[in-house]
Amino acid sequence: MGNSRITVREIARLAGVSVATVSRVSNGTGQVSAELRQRVLDAIELHGYRPDHLGRALAARRHGALGLVFPGLSGPYFSELIQGFESEAVPARASVHILCTHLREDSDAQVLEMARRVDGIAVMGGTISDSALLRLGELVPVVVLAGPGRAAVPSVGVDNAAAMRRLTGHLLTEHGLRDLAFVGTPEGSPDVSQRWSGFLAAHRELGLTRPSDPVRVSMQQPDGVLAADRLLRDRRPPGAIVCANDEIALGALVGALGRGLRVPQDLVITGFDDAPMAALVSPPLTTVRQPVRELAAEAARLILHAAGDPGAPAPDSIVLPTELVVRRSCGCPTATTPGGTGK
Amino acid sequence: MGNSRITVREIARLAGVSVATVSRVSNGTGQVSAELRQRVLDAIELHGYRPDHLGRALAARRHGALGLVFPGLSGPYFSELIQGFESEAVPARASVHILCTHLREDSDAQVLEMARRVDGIAVMGGTISDSALLRLGELVPVVVLAGPGRAAVPSVGVDNAAAMRRLTGHLLTEHGLRDLAFVGTPEGSPDVSQRWSGFLAAHRELGLTRPSDPVRVSMQQPDGVLAADRLLRDRRPPGAIVCANDEIALGALVGALGRGLRVPQDLVITGFDDAPMAALVSPPLTTVRQPVRELAAEAARLILHAAGDPGAPAPDSIVLPTELVVRRSCGCPTATTPGGTGK
DNA sequence: ATGGTGCCTGAAACCGGTTTCTGTTAACCG
């Protein structure tokens, strides 16, 4: 049983009907008399027939698959992302292809290759070149996740700049902090780039001098430790370390505590994302919550919709709301002051 | 250009040759005269023809894709795993399908469904039922990643029990610690199950009483914080917290430090995996290094080989070596004592 | 001149489904 060698013609022969009838029964399309239907169902059941995905996909000119492209995965952010994406794809009976372009030279070519195997693709911002993105958009429905869209390529993201402006403003205004250090590589991803510009904007608004250059590291905990080392080695500590995400912030916190500094008394540290650990460390991290899972789910929905509706107009880009989460690492006493910054 | 509507027959017509010739040229198989080859290549180039993946896959009866199934991803472990898997799949021109069964009821059915879309599958141990695993093995080449294989299903993993026995023995013998607490859910995955039994074995060998039940939590940092809370709340702290992985250990460390305990003076904590952060926290974590990336790469190689060679015999299971990494969180002064425990 | 050999080539079959299109039959209607 379950031998995958049996075909629709085989079943047709065994049930004494035509292949068209078998196809109609197995898909529930068209009209089939009760008697023939039963004969076909019996034969299908008896031999454990399951229609071949390739044959079906070829005939339907549809792969039944979605692509997800990211630079390199790490931390809770990507877990959420992938799971959110899957949560929409699986019920739609679409499989999820992943492509991790991490440090590979030919990622443009690989994404283009992926386009020939899926019905639509979500690409993390900053993962492939702009020209490849446009080219991709001609081949399949595409949405940019956490990054700017293009003409025909919509995007799903949050207003990073506004959120970071708000967070930075909180540090500058309500805590009177100065000499803030930004940790993260603006050139690395659109997300960080926007957060950096929000950071700058907050300074500009208050008429402060432009802060010093960011400490350019990657987005994982070890990078936060590294950044803390760099910042705290010889010169006096900055007033606050504003990290591009929670992972970096957690690493920086570990680095700072390891050097005997007290947070927030000696040093303020903030994150971005509101990862699960952010609330659990001591002191709990002040950060910005963004709905990562919903972001990815929304992207999947967009793609599925566009793939199902060939002539559909290019959908609008989507901006989901963020929320400033004030905890103790910024120096606030205790309570959480909620407040949306997104549209 | 690049319009994906052009087919092999179209190119054949334009180049004034047969479809067979086009196919031969585009695949480099068979003999084609220089003149015809050039005509075909020109037509292909001019119209940007790329053979359709589905048509090709259907004819070749091969999907050009590999599946990777895991319970739920989180932390550096899964990053490494996925990237290791991809590092082998991509050069083989196979795309990677992922399936995250996390908490879903019908994961068996979904894995079986995946089997009809890929040439082979790597399944993390403990992700699906045994019967589904056997069934799966009849459909496509399968390998179990980090878990026990079955008759026809090979596995790739490390000797968790031996490694954990060694680590636990180190704590019991060389540090004279007693009253160790194990954090992790043995029922949750074969990995943890084996680590738990290694933990027990080390106690048994020394004639000690059976340690108390494990603190059953998941495998992420927040779970470590939770476990530390539970263990340290009212009663006196255990002599050591032996964590099922580094993520838990890092969480536990944060929890312990947050309570003002000193590690390792007041409390010893150990991990498993040797995640990047393990060496960077203070104190650095004593742990067991396992080659996660290689594990996944090996699994991909196994599957690719089996998928390429239809009649190949079931390959042997593979056990990769681990290494005890002694740092300071166990109470050792400083140096690292390397030493393999795997076969 | 003739038969054999090897290289190219294209027609056609095939992979495993879906869908259109045509034809048959039975039910319904005036």
Next chain:
DNA sequence: CGGTTAACAGAAACCGGTTTCAGGCACCAT
């Protein structure tokens, strides 16, 4: 009772490739 219509079934075309098979042709040895 003749004619229209709806329901149903199957033959064949189709999706877009690959591969088998047989034939044409040039070259070589007899």
